[in-house]
Amino acid sequence: MNATSRTRLNQTPEWAALGKHREQLGSTHLRQLFADDPARGTGYTLRVGDLYLDYSKHLVTDETLALLRELAAATDVAGLRDAMFRGDKINTTEDRAVLHTALRAPRGAVIEVDGENVVPAVHAVLDKMAAFSDRVRSGEWTGHTGKPIKNIVNIGIGGSDLGPAMAYEVLRSFTDRSLTFRFVSNVDGADLHEAVHDLDPAETLFVIASKTFTTIETITNATSARDWLLTGLRAGQDAVAKHFVALSTNADKVAGFGIDTANMFEFWDWVGGRYSYDSAIGLSLMIAIGPDRFREMLDGFHLVDEHFRTAPAEENAPLLLGLLGVWYGAFFDAQSHAVLPYSHYLSKFTAYLQQLDMESNGKSVDRDGNPVDWQTGPVVWGTPGTNGQHAYYQLIHQGTKVIPADFIGFAQPVDDLLPGLVAQHDLLMANFFAQTQALAFGRTPDEVRAEGVPEELVAHKTFRGNHPTTTILADRLTPSVLGQLIALYEHKVFVQGAVWNIDSFDQWGVELGKVLAKKIEPVLTGDEGAEGAGEQLDSSTAALVTAYRELRDR
């Protein structure tokens, strides 16, 4: 089915059937659903690779799931999925293929874009990254003064930062701890300052990560980093070659910046920024964990790609997770989705998913440019448990909002945890299980009274329950498991975009702010000759700019 021939989502019979079903479900409680089906806790589960996925604590029945799958069939999710894997240009507003799945395809695979098999080029870049990583890790790659590299500073923003920064944190226990890694993204000079102020330039390598190599934050920070390096080394431009490498699709701009294109690691326009950390954008991560671990991570991605591509709808985890999100957004008016990992190493995981999900599905027109009148992507948020329990979980438990949540936990702590700390893992996981239990089943007024609570406090101590959660449990947090998790979420986001009939792979919504900032900057700096100088500002912005200049120049 092509986009233009598609019936509007909320006018399909499948949508109407779901609406009717939602009315019938009414306020049916999870307590009831569990009582009706004693096997629900084992039946509503899936296994994908190393991931055990429990969706029993969702406000769904067999009928709900069947109706949701019918919606997926009616909106041809499988057709769009196959088109993506095939290399069709499904990012229609940018006329691009969407082939992050090719980044983790095995060497022998054949995936064509414009008639050319892209897999050999993917592996050629991976091999080049591996050779470079090995040289840095072994100390063979030396800086301008002959000292080995000890510090790696990744400069990038958005997809050129969040992925490698997140994965570095997640896989810390697999990293070479003799090397220091820093990730700089913000154009606020404080970010670069904090990253480099205690480093020796002679031992520092800058990895400039930018798909376009035009992003103002990255180029500004890269320029400042180059100044810092050359000043610190008291060296000329020729020192750049040993201390700067680039990850980009834009060789001309890389060369223009002064980086030798021999030290450029390439990727392609069919890799979206937020889908790119398993491409050359992962170079810092590969230096940290080594090429073998990086390849294990890619294999984890590929495992879930294959699952998504081939598993029947009833057992297809990304399809299920995507449809559950559609269900809550459309029929429960859920506005947000919490991702709550019970692993300290996943501290940047949700921030990474924010870009993946919100930049992909934060859209309000369909593929044909018509306004949608159904909910699209949710606000994605969350931080690791148990910290959140002592902060915002109150609102999830007893507030007025419907907040579906994912809980992610691991059976074993990482390998190199100090022996005395291993015992804390059971306490962490006891909290993990307790939270989804409390959210699902709550505590009734009668149960509260039975505990002897005075009547005037009963309402306050009652937990409504019935809050939907997914639990994802894995044995250990390994590179492969990280790849599996990320691919699971990538394809979940894909499913939702397909159902909602939006282009999940463009990001026009980030453009306006960039254009306006470019016009405002000369007003702040007083650069009369710059493009946009003299432009009329609205009265609020004009007054704010005046106040800023007065305060700044006092």
Ligand code: F6P
């Ligand atoms: O402005 C949004 C965005 O284009 C993201 O999609 C992307 O990940 C980020 O900026 C960085 O872009 P680049 O890698 O081209 O510097």
